[in-house]
Amino acid sequence: MAERNRPAPSSCDCFVALPPATASRAVIFGKNSDRPREEVQEVVYLPAATYARGAKLKCTYIEVEQAERTHAVILSRPAWLWGAEMGANEHGVCIGNEGVWTKEPVGEEEALLGMDLVRLGLERGSSAHEALQAITALLERHGQGGSCKEEPTPFVYHNTFLLADRTEAWVLETAGRYWAAQRIREGTRNISNQLSIGTDITAEHAGLRRHAQSQGWWSGDGEFSFTKVFSLTHQPVRMEAAKARYCAGKQLLQQHAGRITVETIMDILRDKASGICVDSEGFRTTGSMVSILPQDPTLPCVHFFTATPDPSRSVFKPFIFVANVTPVLKAMSPSFGDKDPVQKVPRFQSRVDRRHQLYRAHQAALDLMETSQEQGQKLQQTMRDLERQGLEAMKEMLAGGVTLHPEELADLLFDCVDTEIKFYE
Numbered sequence: 001m002a003e004r005n006r007p008a009p010s011s012c013d014c015f016v017a018l019p020p021a022t023a024s025r026a027v028i029f030g031k032n033s034d035r036p037r038e039e040v041q042e043v044v045y046l047p048a049a050t051y052a053r054g055a056k057l058k059c060t061y062i063e064v065e066q067a068e069r070t071h072a073v074i075l076s077r078p079a080w081l082w083g084a085e086m087g088a089n090e091h092g093v094c095i096g097n098e099g100v101w102t103k104e105p106v107g108e109e110e111a112l113l114g115m116d117l118v119r120l121g122l123e124r125g126s127s128a129h130e131a132l133q134a135i136t137a138l139l140e141r142h143g144q145g146g147s148c149k150e151e152p153t154p155f156v157y158h159n160t161f162l163l164a165d166r167t168e169a170w171v172l173e174t175a176g177r178y179w180a181a182q183r184i185r186e187g188t189r190n191i192s193n194q195l196s197i198g199t200d201i202t203a204e205h206a207g208l209r210r211h212a213q214s215q216g217w218w219s220g221d222g223e224f225s226f227t228k229v230f231s232l233t234h235q236p237v238r239m240e241a242a243k244a245r246y247c248a249g250k251q252l253l254q255q256h257a258g259r260i261t262v263e264t265i266m267d268i269l270r271d272k273a274s275g276i277c278v279d280s281e282g283f284r285t286t287g288s289m290v291s292i293l294p295q296d297p298t299l300p301c302v303h304f305f306t307a308t309p310d311p312s313r314s315v316f317k318p319f320i321f322v323a324n325v326t327p328v329l330k331a332m333s334p335s336f337g338d339k340d341p342v343q344k345v346p347r348f349q350s351r352v353d354r355r356h357q358l359y360r361a362h363q364a365a366l367d368l369m370e371t372s373q374e375q376g377q378k379l380q381q382t383m384r385d386l387e388r389q390g391l392e393a394m395k396e397m398l399a400g401g402v403t404l405h406p407e408e409l410a411d412l413l414f415d416c417v418d419t420e421i422k423f424y425e
Contacts, residue, residue, distance in 0.1 A: 012085070013249055013276050014096040014162035015190045015268060016169045017260040019295070021253070024398075027293040029164045030265035031096035032285045032311065033076065033085035034278040036149055040079045040354040041287035042333045043307040043413070045325050046123075048072040048090065059083065059120075060342070061110035061146045064138060070123035074319050076287045076305050079333035079354040080150045080342050083115030086289045089122040090321040092301040093131050094164045094291045098193050099148065099157035101239060102230045103217060104175035106156040111145035112138060114159030114174075121163065128163040129183075132170050132203075135161065136179055140205065143177050150341075152348045160191050166293045166301070173197050173226060178211055180204045180226040188253040188260070193242035194235075195227040241275070248274035262304065262391065265290045270312040277312050284309055290316060294398060300409075302394045307331040307417070308362040313369060315383050317416035318390045326414040330357040330421060358417055361424040382423055390416060 015030045022028055033041060050069050057066040060082040071091060075084035086096040097114040112120075117135045125131025149155040161172040169184040173195050183202040201224070205211075208226075212218040218229045232239075252268045253260070269288050270277050278285045288311040291303040304316035333354040337343075341350045355363070365383075369376030397404060404412075 012096065012098045013190065013192045013245055013269075014098060015188070015249060015253060015265055016162055016164045016184065017188045017253060017265070018169060018184065018186050020186065021188045021257045021260050023259045023261045025295045027164055027166060027169065027295070028260060028262060028265055028291070029094040029096075029162070029169075029293065030269055030290040031086045031162070031288065032269045032276060032278070033096075033287045033289075034283050035078060035085070035286040036151070037280075037282055037284045039150060039286055040333055040356065040359055041076055041085065041307065041309075042079045042354075042356055043287075043305045043328060043331045044075050044077065045319075045327060045413075046073050046075070047325070059116040060113050062112065062142065064112070064120075064142055067124050071126065072321060073119065073122045074303055074305070074321070075119060075122070076289050076307065077115065077119075078150070078286075079356075080340070081113065081115055083113055083117070083119040084122070085115055085118065085287060087118065087122050088291055088301065088303045089125070091126040092166050092293045093122060093125055093128055094289075094293070094303070095121050095131060096162050096289070098160045098191055100160050100173065100193055100195060101157055101232060101236055102175040102195065103215070103232055104158065104178065104230065106158060107145050108147070108154045108156055109145050111143040113146055113148060114144060114157070114161070115148070117144070117159065118161070121161075128165040128168060128170050131163055132161075132172055132181055135172065136181075136205070139174060139179060140177050144174065147347070150348055150351075152346070160193075160195070162189070162191050164291075164293065166295050166297065170202075171197060175230045178205045178208050178230075180208060188250075188257065190246065190249040190253060192246035192249060194239050194246060195231050196246070198225040198227050199223045201226060245275045249276055262290055262292050266304075266311070266316055272312060277310065279310060285311060288314065288316070292394075292398070299398055302398070304390075305413075307356075307358055310366070313366060313380065313383070314362065315387045315416075315420050316390070317387075317413055317420065318394055319413040320409045322409040324410050326411045328414050328417050330417050331413075332356055358421055361421045365424045379423075383420075386416075386420060386423060
Protein backbone atom coordinates (compact mmCIF):
# COMPACT_ATOMS: atom_id res chain seq x y z
CA MET A 1 0.00 0.00 0.00
CA ALA A 2 1.10 3.59 -0.63
CA GLU A 3 2.34 5.52 2.37
CA ARG A 4 -0.37 7.45 4.22
CA ASN A 5 1.57 10.71 4.23
CA ARG A 6 2.30 10.62 0.51
CA PRO A 7 0.37 13.33 -1.40
CA ALA A 8 -2.57 11.76 -3.22
CA PRO A 9 -1.93 11.56 -6.98
CA SER A 10 -4.39 13.61 -8.99
CA SER A 11 -3.82 12.89 -12.62
CA CYS A 12 -2.52 10.28 -15.09
CA ASP A 13 0.25 7.96 -16.26
CA CYS A 14 1.05 7.03 -19.88
CA PHE A 15 3.40 4.29 -21.08
CA VAL A 16 4.82 3.06 -24.36
CA ALA A 17 7.16 0.18 -25.19
CA LEU A 18 8.79 -0.38 -28.57
CA PRO A 19 11.05 -3.18 -29.86
CA PRO A 20 13.47 -4.40 -28.60
CA ALA A 21 11.78 -3.76 -25.22
CA THR A 22 8.65 -5.67 -26.25
CA ALA A 23 8.31 -9.45 -26.43
CA SER A 24 7.05 -9.27 -30.02
CA ARG A 25 7.52 -7.01 -33.02
CA ALA A 26 4.90 -4.58 -31.80
CA VAL A 27 4.51 -1.23 -30.08
CA ILE A 28 2.47 -1.36 -26.86
CA PHE A 29 0.71 1.72 -25.47
CA GLY A 30 -1.09 2.15 -22.15
CA LYS A 31 -2.70 4.82 -20.02
CA ASN A 32 -4.50 5.26 -16.71
CA SER A 33 -6.88 8.21 -16.64
CA ASP A 34 -6.98 9.53 -13.08
CA ARG A 35 -9.88 11.90 -12.61
CA PRO A 36 -12.34 13.19 -9.98
CA ARG A 37 -13.65 10.18 -8.11
CA GLU A 38 -17.31 10.41 -9.15
CA GLU A 39 -16.65 11.30 -12.79
CA VAL A 40 -17.98 8.79 -15.32
CA GLN A 41 -15.83 7.74 -18.26
CA GLU A 42 -17.46 6.31 -21.38
CA VAL A 43 -16.07 4.50 -24.42
CA VAL A 44 -17.33 5.84 -27.73
CA TYR A 45 -16.72 4.76 -31.34
CA LEU A 46 -17.01 7.43 -34.02
CA PRO A 47 -16.82 6.44 -37.72
CA ALA A 48 -14.78 8.26 -40.34
CA ALA A 49 -16.62 11.22 -41.85
CA THR A 50 -16.33 13.93 -44.51
CA TYR A 51 -17.28 17.60 -44.17
CA ALA A 52 -17.77 20.60 -46.42
CA ARG A 53 -14.83 22.94 -46.81
CA GLY A 54 -15.06 25.78 -44.30
CA ALA A 55 -17.24 23.84 -41.86
CA LYS A 56 -16.92 24.66 -38.15
CA LEU A 57 -16.54 22.20 -35.28
CA LYS A 58 -17.75 22.79 -31.71
CA CYS A 59 -15.32 21.28 -29.22
CA THR A 60 -15.93 21.37 -25.46
CA TYR A 61 -15.89 25.17 -25.20
CA ILE A 62 -14.89 26.76 -28.52
CA GLU A 63 -15.31 26.33 -32.26
CA VAL A 64 -12.42 25.45 -34.57
CA GLU A 65 -12.14 24.76 -38.28
CA GLN A 66 -13.37 21.28 -39.17
CA ALA A 67 -11.15 18.98 -41.24
CA GLU A 68 -12.58 17.90 -44.58
CA ARG A 69 -12.10 14.28 -43.54
CA THR A 70 -11.82 12.70 -40.10
CA HIS A 71 -10.57 9.20 -39.26
CA ALA A 72 -12.60 6.61 -37.37
CA VAL A 73 -11.74 6.74 -33.66
CA ILE A 74 -12.41 4.86 -30.43
CA LEU A 75 -12.31 7.16 -27.40
CA SER A 76 -12.30 6.80 -23.63
CA ARG A 77 -13.52 10.11 -22.29
CA PRO A 78 -15.12 11.90 -19.34
CA ALA A 79 -18.77 11.80 -20.34
CA TRP A 80 -19.32 15.57 -19.96
CA LEU A 81 -16.86 16.78 -22.59
CA TRP A 82 -16.24 16.62 -26.34
CA GLY A 83 -12.64 15.40 -26.34
CA ALA A 84 -11.01 12.34 -24.79
CA GLU A 85 -8.49 11.28 -22.16
CA MET A 86 -7.13 8.60 -24.48
CA GLY A 87 -8.00 6.72 -27.63
CA ALA A 88 -6.95 5.28 -30.95
CA ASN A 89 -7.81 5.68 -34.62
CA GLU A 90 -8.23 3.36 -37.58
CA HIS A 91 -4.59 3.86 -38.63
CA GLY A 92 -3.15 2.52 -35.39
CA VAL A 93 -2.42 5.88 -33.78
CA CYS A 94 -2.85 6.10 -29.99
CA ILE A 95 -2.78 9.26 -27.86
CA GLY A 96 -3.06 10.02 -24.15
CA ASN A 97 -2.64 13.32 -22.28
CA GLU A 98 -1.54 14.49 -18.84
CA GLY A 99 -2.03 17.69 -16.89
CA VAL A 100 1.05 19.81 -16.22
CA TRP A 101 1.86 23.18 -14.63
CA THR A 102 4.80 25.29 -15.84
CA LYS A 103 6.17 28.84 -15.61
CA GLU A 104 3.77 29.78 -18.38
CA PRO A 105 0.61 30.83 -16.48
CA VAL A 106 -2.65 28.95 -16.92
CA GLY A 107 -5.76 31.02 -17.52
CA GLU A 108 -9.44 30.40 -16.98
CA GLU A 109 -10.31 31.78 -20.42
CA GLU A 110 -11.97 29.01 -22.42
CA ALA A 111 -9.99 27.59 -25.31
CA LEU A 112 -9.13 24.02 -26.32
CA LEU A 113 -8.79 21.46 -23.56
CA GLY A 114 -5.89 19.05 -23.76
CA MET A 115 -8.56 16.36 -24.04
CA ASP A 116 -10.00 18.15 -27.09
CA LEU A 117 -6.52 18.05 -28.64
CA VAL A 118 -6.31 14.28 -28.04
CA ARG A 119 -9.46 13.71 -30.09
CA LEU A 120 -8.49 16.26 -32.75
CA GLY A 121 -5.11 14.57 -33.18
CA LEU A 122 -6.70 11.15 -33.56
CA GLU A 123 -9.30 12.37 -36.01
CA ARG A 124 -6.74 14.17 -38.19
CA GLY A 125 -3.51 12.15 -37.96
CA SER A 126 -2.78 8.96 -39.92
CA SER A 127 0.53 8.60 -38.04
CA ALA A 128 1.79 9.70 -34.64
CA HIS A 129 3.86 12.45 -36.26
CA GLU A 130 0.94 13.68 -38.35
CA ALA A 131 -1.26 13.75 -35.24
CA LEU A 132 1.43 15.73 -33.42
CA GLN A 133 1.52 18.26 -36.26
CA ALA A 134 -2.27 18.62 -36.11
CA ILE A 135 -2.22 19.15 -32.34
CA THR A 136 0.58 21.72 -32.35
CA ALA A 137 -0.99 23.71 -35.21
CA LEU A 138 -4.30 23.88 -33.34
CA LEU A 139 -2.53 24.71 -30.07
CA GLU A 140 -0.61 27.60 -31.63
CA ARG A 141 -3.75 28.98 -33.27
CA HIS A 142 -6.35 28.54 -30.53
CA GLY A 143 -4.41 28.03 -27.30
CA GLN A 144 -5.43 25.81 -24.39
CA GLY A 145 -7.60 26.69 -21.42
CA GLY A 146 -10.87 26.29 -19.58
CA SER A 147 -11.88 24.16 -16.63
CA CYS A 148 -10.96 20.49 -16.86
CA LYS A 149 -13.42 19.33 -14.17
CA GLU A 150 -17.19 19.21 -14.07
CA GLU A 151 -17.36 21.59 -11.12
CA PRO A 152 -18.12 25.31 -10.61
CA THR A 153 -14.62 25.95 -9.21
CA PRO A 154 -12.22 26.00 -12.19
CA PHE A 155 -9.43 23.43 -12.40
CA VAL A 156 -7.06 24.44 -15.18
CA TYR A 157 -3.83 22.93 -16.48
CA HIS A 158 -1.67 22.69 -19.56
CA ASN A 159 -0.82 19.35 -21.12
CA THR A 160 1.73 16.79 -22.09
CA PHE A 161 0.94 14.02 -24.59
CA LEU A 162 2.21 10.58 -25.50
CA LEU A 163 1.53 9.58 -29.11
CA ALA A 164 2.33 6.20 -30.68
CA ASP A 165 1.82 4.27 -33.89
CA ARG A 166 3.16 1.01 -35.33
CA THR A 167 6.70 2.33 -35.81
CA GLU A 168 7.46 5.11 -33.33
CA ALA A 169 6.26 7.26 -30.45
CA TRP A 170 6.40 10.96 -29.62
CA VAL A 171 6.32 12.86 -26.35
CA LEU A 172 4.79 16.33 -26.75
CA GLU A 173 5.02 18.79 -23.86
CA THR A 174 3.38 22.19 -23.76
CA ALA A 175 3.42 25.47 -21.86
CA GLY A 176 0.60 27.69 -23.04
CA ARG A 177 0.91 27.86 -26.84
CA TYR A 178 4.58 26.84 -26.70
CA TRP A 179 5.74 23.26 -27.06
CA ALA A 180 8.62 20.82 -27.50
CA ALA A 181 8.52 17.27 -28.85
CA GLN A 182 10.79 14.23 -28.66
CA ARG A 183 10.73 11.23 -31.01
CA ILE A 184 11.06 7.76 -29.45
CA ARG A 185 12.16 4.99 -31.85
CA GLU A 186 13.00 2.15 -29.46
CA GLY A 187 12.87 1.09 -25.84
CA THR A 188 10.40 2.47 -23.30
CA ARG A 189 9.05 5.84 -22.25
CA ASN A 190 6.50 7.09 -19.72
CA ILE A 191 5.06 10.45 -18.68
CA SER A 192 3.49 11.46 -15.34
CA ASN A 193 2.32 15.06 -14.88
CA GLN A 194 5.69 16.74 -15.17
CA LEU A 195 7.97 18.01 -17.90
CA SER A 196 10.45 15.36 -18.98
CA ILE A 197 12.00 16.57 -22.26
CA GLY A 198 15.49 17.88 -21.62
CA THR A 199 17.93 18.85 -24.37
CA ASP A 200 16.91 15.96 -26.65
CA ILE A 201 14.33 18.01 -28.58
CA THR A 202 13.28 16.71 -31.99
CA ALA A 203 10.85 19.53 -32.86
CA GLU A 204 9.68 22.71 -31.16
CA HIS A 205 7.60 25.87 -31.46
CA ALA A 206 9.42 28.32 -33.74
CA GLY A 207 9.46 30.99 -31.03
CA LEU A 208 10.10 28.75 -28.04
CA ARG A 209 13.65 29.82 -27.21
CA ARG A 210 13.05 33.48 -28.04
CA HIS A 211 10.07 33.49 -25.67
CA ALA A 212 12.10 31.84 -22.90
CA GLN A 213 14.80 34.51 -23.29
CA SER A 214 12.26 37.34 -23.25
CA GLN A 215 10.88 36.07 -19.93
CA GLY A 216 14.34 35.80 -18.38
CA TRP A 217 14.06 32.01 -18.03
CA TRP A 218 17.04 31.26 -20.32
CA SER A 219 20.13 33.30 -21.03
CA GLY A 220 20.50 32.11 -24.60
CA ASP A 221 23.86 30.54 -23.85
CA GLY A 222 24.60 26.84 -23.64
CA GLU A 223 22.22 23.91 -24.03
CA PHE A 224 18.47 24.44 -23.91
CA SER A 225 16.58 22.02 -21.66
CA PHE A 226 12.82 22.36 -21.98
CA THR A 227 12.33 20.83 -18.54
CA LYS A 228 14.83 23.09 -16.77
CA VAL A 229 13.69 26.25 -18.52
CA PHE A 230 9.92 25.84 -18.18
CA SER A 231 9.48 23.87 -14.93
CA LEU A 232 8.22 25.79 -11.92
CA THR A 233 10.82 26.56 -9.26
CA HIS A 234 8.35 25.50 -6.56
CA GLN A 235 6.23 22.63 -7.82
CA PRO A 236 2.59 22.10 -6.75
CA VAL A 237 2.09 19.17 -4.38
CA ARG A 238 0.43 17.15 -7.15
CA MET A 239 3.54 17.48 -9.34
CA GLU A 240 5.85 16.50 -6.49
CA ALA A 241 3.74 13.34 -6.07
CA ALA A 242 4.00 12.73 -9.81
CA LYS A 243 7.80 12.41 -9.55
CA ALA A 244 7.46 9.24 -7.49
CA ARG A 245 4.96 7.78 -9.97
CA TYR A 246 7.17 8.66 -12.91
CA CYS A 247 10.20 6.98 -11.33
CA ALA A 248 8.15 3.92 -10.33
CA GLY A 249 6.68 3.60 -13.82
CA LYS A 250 10.08 3.94 -15.43
CA GLN A 251 11.50 1.29 -13.14
CA LEU A 252 8.62 -1.13 -13.82
CA LEU A 253 9.14 -0.76 -17.57
CA GLN A 254 12.89 -1.33 -17.21
CA GLN A 255 12.33 -4.46 -15.08
CA HIS A 256 10.46 -6.08 -17.97
CA ALA A 257 12.58 -4.73 -20.84
CA GLY A 258 12.81 -7.22 -23.68
CA ARG A 259 9.68 -9.12 -22.67
CA ILE A 260 6.96 -6.46 -22.33
CA THR A 261 3.51 -7.65 -23.40
CA VAL A 262 -0.02 -6.31 -23.23
CA GLU A 263 -0.38 -8.11 -19.89
CA THR A 264 2.76 -6.38 -18.58
CA ILE A 265 1.28 -2.96 -19.22
CA MET A 266 -2.06 -4.02 -17.73
CA ASP A 267 -0.24 -5.14 -14.58
CA ILE A 268 1.60 -1.81 -14.37
CA LEU A 269 -1.68 0.09 -14.70
CA ARG A 270 -3.05 -2.03 -11.84
CA ASP A 271 -0.11 -1.29 -9.53
CA LYS A 272 -1.43 0.50 -6.44
CA ALA A 273 1.76 0.45 -4.37
CA SER A 274 3.40 2.85 -6.82
CA GLY A 275 0.37 5.15 -6.98
CA ILE A 276 -0.06 4.41 -10.69
CA CYS A 277 -3.47 2.86 -9.96
CA VAL A 278 -5.11 5.67 -8.01
CA ASP A 279 -7.76 5.17 -5.36
CA SER A 280 -7.78 8.23 -3.10
CA GLU A 281 -10.53 10.25 -1.48
CA GLY A 282 -10.84 12.82 -4.26
CA PHE A 283 -9.35 11.12 -7.32
CA ARG A 284 -9.20 7.62 -8.73
CA THR A 285 -8.37 5.84 -11.96
CA THR A 286 -11.68 6.24 -13.81
CA GLY A 287 -10.67 4.50 -17.05
CA SER A 288 -7.75 2.55 -18.53
CA MET A 289 -6.52 1.62 -21.99
CA VAL A 290 -3.87 -0.70 -23.44
CA SER A 291 -3.13 -1.15 -27.16
CA ILE A 292 -0.91 -3.47 -29.14
CA LEU A 293 0.23 -2.08 -32.50
CA PRO A 294 1.95 -4.80 -34.57
CA GLN A 295 4.73 -3.57 -36.84
CA ASP A 296 3.42 -5.97 -39.50
CA PRO A 297 0.81 -3.81 -41.31
CA THR A 298 -1.18 -6.91 -42.32
CA LEU A 299 -2.04 -7.57 -38.67
CA PRO A 300 -4.74 -5.57 -36.89
CA CYS A 301 -4.10 -3.28 -33.96
CA VAL A 302 -5.99 -4.36 -30.85
CA HIS A 303 -7.17 -1.84 -28.26
CA PHE A 304 -8.35 -2.79 -24.76
CA PHE A 305 -10.56 -0.52 -22.63
CA THR A 306 -12.08 -0.87 -19.17
CA ALA A 307 -14.83 1.83 -19.39
CA THR A 308 -15.03 1.44 -15.59
CA PRO A 309 -12.99 2.70 -12.61
CA ASP A 310 -10.03 0.96 -10.96
CA PRO A 311 -8.28 -1.37 -13.43
CA SER A 312 -7.34 -3.70 -10.57
CA ARG A 313 -11.05 -4.48 -10.30
CA SER A 314 -12.08 -4.03 -13.93
CA VAL A 315 -12.03 -6.03 -17.15
CA PHE A 316 -9.96 -4.92 -20.16
CA LYS A 317 -12.17 -5.52 -23.22
CA PRO A 318 -10.81 -5.70 -26.80
CA PHE A 319 -11.71 -3.55 -29.80
CA ILE A 320 -10.55 -3.79 -33.44
CA PHE A 321 -11.33 -1.34 -36.23
CA VAL A 322 -13.43 -2.92 -38.99
CA ALA A 323 -16.32 -1.79 -41.16
CA ASN A 324 -19.77 -1.46 -39.58
CA VAL A 325 -18.69 -1.50 -35.94
CA THR A 326 -21.62 -2.12 -33.60
CA PRO A 327 -22.09 0.86 -31.23
CA VAL A 328 -21.57 -0.11 -27.59
CA LEU A 329 -24.52 1.76 -26.14
CA LYS A 330 -24.16 0.07 -22.75
CA ALA A 331 -20.77 1.78 -22.29
CA MET A 332 -22.04 5.17 -23.46
CA SER A 333 -23.49 7.79 -21.13
CA PRO A 334 -26.88 9.43 -21.66
CA SER A 335 -26.98 12.69 -23.63
CA PHE A 336 -28.62 15.81 -22.17
CA GLY A 337 -28.36 18.12 -25.19
CA ASP A 338 -28.87 21.83 -24.52
CA LYS A 339 -29.94 21.06 -20.95
CA ASP A 340 -26.50 19.72 -20.08
CA PRO A 341 -24.88 21.86 -17.33
CA VAL A 342 -21.70 22.07 -19.43
CA GLN A 343 -23.64 23.86 -22.18
CA LYS A 344 -25.08 26.56 -19.91
CA VAL A 345 -23.20 29.70 -18.84
CA PRO A 346 -22.19 29.94 -16.04
CA ARG A 347 -21.22 26.30 -16.39
CA PHE A 348 -21.53 23.38 -13.98
CA GLN A 349 -24.17 24.94 -11.72
CA SER A 350 -25.92 21.57 -11.39
CA ARG A 351 -25.12 17.88 -11.82
CA VAL A 352 -26.71 15.17 -13.94
CA ASP A 353 -26.42 11.40 -13.70
CA ARG A 354 -24.00 10.33 -16.46
CA ARG A 355 -23.65 6.69 -15.41
CA HIS A 356 -24.00 4.23 -18.30
CA GLN A 357 -25.30 0.69 -17.93
CA LEU A 358 -21.87 -0.94 -17.61
CA TYR A 359 -20.80 1.64 -15.03
CA ARG A 360 -23.91 0.96 -12.90
CA ALA A 361 -23.39 -2.81 -13.06
CA HIS A 362 -19.72 -2.41 -12.18
CA GLN A 363 -20.60 -0.19 -9.20
CA ALA A 364 -22.81 -2.97 -7.86
CA ALA A 365 -19.94 -5.45 -8.35
CA LEU A 366 -17.53 -3.20 -6.44
CA ASP A 367 -20.04 -2.92 -3.59
CA LEU A 368 -20.22 -6.72 -3.46
CA MET A 369 -16.43 -7.02 -3.38
CA GLU A 370 -16.27 -4.63 -0.43
CA THR A 371 -19.09 -6.19 1.61
CA SER A 372 -18.50 -9.91 1.02
CA GLN A 373 -14.93 -11.17 0.82
CA GLU A 374 -15.86 -14.65 -0.41
CA GLN A 375 -18.29 -13.50 -3.09
CA GLY A 376 -15.95 -10.67 -4.01
CA GLN A 377 -13.06 -13.08 -4.63
CA LYS A 378 -15.27 -15.27 -6.80
CA LEU A 379 -16.40 -12.26 -8.82
CA GLN A 380 -12.81 -11.03 -9.18
CA GLN A 381 -11.78 -14.44 -10.53
CA THR A 382 -14.69 -14.42 -12.95
CA MET A 383 -13.61 -10.99 -14.20
CA ARG A 384 -10.03 -12.19 -14.73
CA ASP A 385 -11.28 -15.28 -16.57
CA LEU A 386 -13.38 -13.12 -18.87
CA GLU A 387 -10.40 -10.86 -19.58
CA ARG A 388 -8.14 -13.86 -20.17
CA GLN A 389 -10.53 -15.21 -22.81
CA GLY A 390 -10.27 -11.97 -24.76
CA LEU A 391 -6.49 -11.87 -24.44
CA GLU A 392 -6.08 -15.46 -25.60
CA ALA A 393 -8.35 -14.91 -28.60
CA MET A 394 -6.33 -11.83 -29.61
CA LYS A 395 -3.03 -13.69 -29.24
CA GLU A 396 -4.23 -16.51 -31.48
CA MET A 397 -5.51 -14.06 -34.06
CA LEU A 398 -2.25 -12.08 -34.16
CA ALA A 399 -0.29 -15.34 -34.41
CA GLY A 400 -2.46 -16.44 -37.35
CA GLY A 401 -3.93 -19.37 -35.42
CA VAL A 402 -7.53 -18.22 -35.65
CA THR A 403 -9.48 -16.07 -38.07
CA LEU A 404 -12.40 -14.02 -36.86
CA HIS A 405 -15.02 -12.98 -39.41
CA PRO A 406 -15.65 -9.27 -39.94
CA GLU A 407 -19.08 -9.62 -38.34
CA GLU A 408 -17.51 -11.07 -35.20
CA LEU A 409 -14.93 -8.28 -35.04
CA ALA A 410 -17.62 -5.63 -35.54
CA ASP A 411 -19.45 -6.97 -32.47
CA LEU A 412 -16.32 -7.67 -30.40
CA LEU A 413 -16.48 -4.86 -27.86
CA PHE A 414 -20.29 -4.94 -27.80
CA ASP A 415 -20.28 -8.66 -26.98
CA CYS A 416 -17.62 -8.29 -24.27
CA VAL A 417 -19.50 -5.47 -22.54
CA ASP A 418 -22.76 -7.40 -22.76
CA THR A 419 -21.12 -10.51 -21.27
CA GLU A 420 -19.52 -8.50 -18.47
CA ILE A 421 -22.85 -6.92 -17.48
CA LYS A 422 -24.49 -10.38 -17.38
CA PHE A 423 -21.71 -11.64 -15.08
CA TYR A 424 -22.36 -8.74 -12.70
CA GLU A 425 -26.09 -9.41 -12.70
